[in-house]
Amino acid sequence: MFKKVLIANRGEIALRVIRACKELGIKTVAIHSEADALALHVRAADEKVCVGPAESALSYRNIPNVLSAAEITGVDAIHPGYGFLSENAHFAEVCESIGIKFIGPSSENIAMMGDKAKAREIVAKRGLPVTPGSPGELRSEEDALQAAQKIGFPVIIKATAGGGGRGMRVVNKAEDLGRAFQAAQAEAKSTFGNDGVYLERYFLEPRHIEVQVLADQHGRVIHLGERDCSIQRRHQKLVEETPSPAVDDKLRREIGRVAVEAVKAAHYRNVGTVEFLLDKDRQFYFMEVNTRIQVEHPITEMVTGIDLIKEQIRLAAGHPLSIRQQDVILTGHSLECRINAEDPEKFTPSPGTITKYNPPGGFGIRVDSAMESGSVVVPYYDSMIAKLITHGRDRQESTARMKRALGEFVIEGIKTTIPLHRRILDDPDFQKGHVSTTFLERFLAG
Amino acid sequence: MFKKVLIANRGEIALRVIRACKELGIKTVAIHSEADALALHVRAADEKVCVGPAESALSYRNIPNVLSAAEITGVDAIHPGYGFLSENAHFAEVCESIGIKFIGPSSENIAMMGDKAKAREIVAKRGLPVTPGSPGELRSEEDALQAAQKIGFPVIIKATAGGGGRGMRVVNKAEDLGRAFQAAQAEAKSTFGNDGVYLERYFLEPRHIEVQVLADQHGRVIHLGERDCSIQRRHQKLVEETPSPAVDDKLRREIGRVAVEAVKAAHYRNVGTVEFLLDKDRQFYFMEVNTRIQVEHPITEMVTGIDLIKEQIRLAAGHPLSIRQQDVILTGHSLECRINAEDPEKFTPSPGTITKYNPPGGFGIRVDSAMESGSVVVPYYDSMIAKLITHGRDRQESTARMKRALGEFVIEGIKTTIPLHRRILDDPDFQKGHVSTTFLERFLAG
Amino acid sequence: MSRRRSVQTRPRRIVLPKAENETSQEISLTGGSTKQIQELIDLLRRNNLTELEFERQGIRIRIRHELSTRPLVTSAQDSVPTPLQQPMHSASAVTSVSDASTGFVTITSPIVGTFYRSPSPDADPYVEEGEFVKKGQVLCIVEAMKLMNEIESEVDGRLVKILVESTKSVEYGQALFLIDPRAAS
């Protein structure tokens, strides 16, 4: 096992990793920017190194300074957390080359999964379901029609160079395809200077379902069930839960099997998350593999009892998986609300000093946060300041607990998304488990 | 189900009950003394009633004022917590007579179990093991010798009127009995003015093992495994854990069966705890039944996932047990440290203002407390200010988590037992699970 | 429990010394007007401040909002204030300042129960505002557990104010009456 680990991150995830290391008897080194000199993750670690000014490109993302910090403190491994350098294949590669273990998958794994098209290709080759789409760029209306008829309507036309909704057209039937194709091409041309477009199956109200996987150095892979992360705002997850109200035991086994096969196909190691899209007909499609620990990993920990960070560290140290698939028992239901330092209606950031911070407590409550009364939420980084996680015997109980805990949570001095979460929990559709990735948009409009 | 419940208690247990009520959608009424007007349990409740001055005899134990508070707020039930009126059969009886449900066993149950001799008699009659002892007062040395030979050495001679160790003599062999009997009689006479003495089996380094039971109105009884509460100082528990390192599956089934039979014999209802003494030879003996929710109930909740307060409320409302014995699955290991506002070496109370209160967080950590920064620990009541509870896959993990969490827990402005707990956790005997009711005495002396 | 005349637990008196240089209802800031201090507290709360300090004509008032929700009001003359050592019930002490300035005696409820101004629904009230009362005179009944507890006056004086409506519930220590002992007939 490692003797000393450097945590190349900040905030709650840095503290989360430090806590796991302490429980494993591993010494820790925190890095920090000048803006975080007094942060809790810095005070919680055994050693600390300032690696640069507030801007993350010059500090937390500054590979030379982070690696120098690792060298001068003599650590044998680096935990990257999420964000920052966690999915940087080059960083993982340099770590490997200087003999410092990168706690995560190999740099090859990261590079391969970072190329989304390549990842889909590998998975599709294995005969696993990926989102149906045209093989490549469409050259003509004829091409588009053939592809659409093969995929089935509705379809969405997207610009290959696209993004942000520009150049996109949803087409419900064959008659409308020609006009939409031309319009999308024209818009792509005028917006991106490139009229390349392609087709994909268009899903109505899909769910975002992801499966947590663990893989050891010996090629053994297990999964820890799914997480339903459908409640998103602009692709930012806000509320996550497990089990998903839309996944029954049979579907869980199927989707779990596909997730395990997908990472096996990629010779993937360490922890990872396989993302799927689940449509209204309960068909699921592979989207991508996240090669880091996820923000929402705690809900999986709550229902499995497995400490994912410790498992990640053990796997990185070369230990074999300590659990077999049949030992994974999902108990109860867990919910996570991300508390952001944001205006709960306008979503504008709300940095500042937290004048009062009283987290909720009691049975079934977990708070992952690096905040305390007097903490300063600096404006340079992610706005998430706390994760409130509940566990209950069933969805009803964990939801009731979440409502109770949100009511107890006192954060003064800044604005947070707590009021938004309270409103979401009161929503009848949410209570019935009727959510999709379009839920929040409708909810906020309504 | 009840619509509104009055919580006839204060501090962490009052907040614990309020939290359970909130999750069940039940309105709450807090009572408080003048000293607790600003306490967290008061602010957390929907309504509050001041029931008297600081002295608990005039406020929290003031039956007329507590019942008047229940009447003017129109509650349909009272939760007594632990301590105060929780084991007061008269209070339970008055509640019953005025049609307010007492959330606990019947007044008859409380009265019967409050008479320890009677409780042992009922249990012994059923053929269950109780601590072996002379049937009554010993009239002569001859009597004593007969009883001792029947029970087996070593024995302890105790004054019937006794207490505080006076008049007690441990006897290891028959030859020493005569002199010890006379000495004990003489000491009993001079100390208590009554030379009555009796004999009991003397246990070397026994463990305090208790079994949580649940009983519904239909006579169904289940148990939720044991708690090992051997680490005590002057009969005050300090650290509790479940499962006990001394109890294996077979012993757990046996002791659980005896606990269930004991409460069935007494026609006991609601939640209760059956206390046993476990000797070095793994023989266990019934001691008594506690007719209230226990301070250490959270560790049972952690390993079973069952919310005992909610279950207690449901049972009091006449609901049948929601769990069968075979549905009770014990997962992992849980540990509780009681954090008292005391000098960790001299055990003198340390009331005052908590200038800074930062509870630990993260996976497997639970804090039950009604404190926050700025809270005042008043000198009128129990010194316990927080219960720190951890859960892990095994004893090693929950213990490592406890060490980590104790290190994170910041309570400034008063002294607490946190340093003592950190020392206990570092003790090699504790780490091996080699503890008994004499552990702490030796530990503090050493 | 027997019918009692508020003997077992005596009504609590709150008598605070009269401020010196008062001349009207609208007390000047130097006299420690709660109204003006309350305005400062509101200002502090509205702006979510930890502290607010006000200085005029040699008087300085500092208000600190501690971690608990209660505001601590200090009109400090000391050079080294130690706000942590404030008495626990500073908030209630602040709400009693107006009593202090008037010198009224507050009669509080010694028990929890229901307040009745008359011995029975069709009887006359024991007392009315403006009347003079004698020490030991019954002022009201507080019903608790079906028992009627008569609450007596602690002092001779004029009944200035009845603070609770008949049939309303009262808690321990709740103020029931204001009596002006200086107006004793």
Place this chain on the structure above:
Amino acid sequence: MSRRRSVQTRPRRIVLPKAENETSQEISLTGGSTKQIQELIDLLRRNNLTELEFERQGIRIRIRHELSTRPLVTSAQDSVPTPLQQPMHSASAVTSVSDASTGFVTITSPIVGTFYRSPSPDADPYVEEGEFVKKGQVLCIVEAMKLMNEIESEVDGRLVKILVESTKSVEYGQALFLIDPRAAS
């Protein structure tokens, strides 16, 4: 990464204005003596206070112990201070007061690495205390990732103090040298 002469990230200068009415090492309270303020801080800490205020001869010093562990030192003139809006690095500003009084320039490390005073183990140090240095002159090397980074002086002046021992590790922003720019030869 290429061999660099501390160009990519420039050493940070901390130059604070010299206090005006200073006459000796032992500064009077009116001049803002850190020693006497430190005594007040110690008093605050010993007594576990949130706040300590001291007023004398028209000078008022208030020290508040915020929830985080750093003490904020304010010598306030405003009537309504809002301590929440203190700059984040007030603590470091306080520790730099002595620099302010001396007017020295601090040369800090622009990178994380290992500090070397000489280009190789058997070579002479680049500079010694007391020597005069020129702007742009190499003062030391900070090794990071097997690369030697030469750190140059930002100013002309006399090297007053070398703050780090050779072969010790340094973090970003760590003070390496004190230079007195007034002593430029």
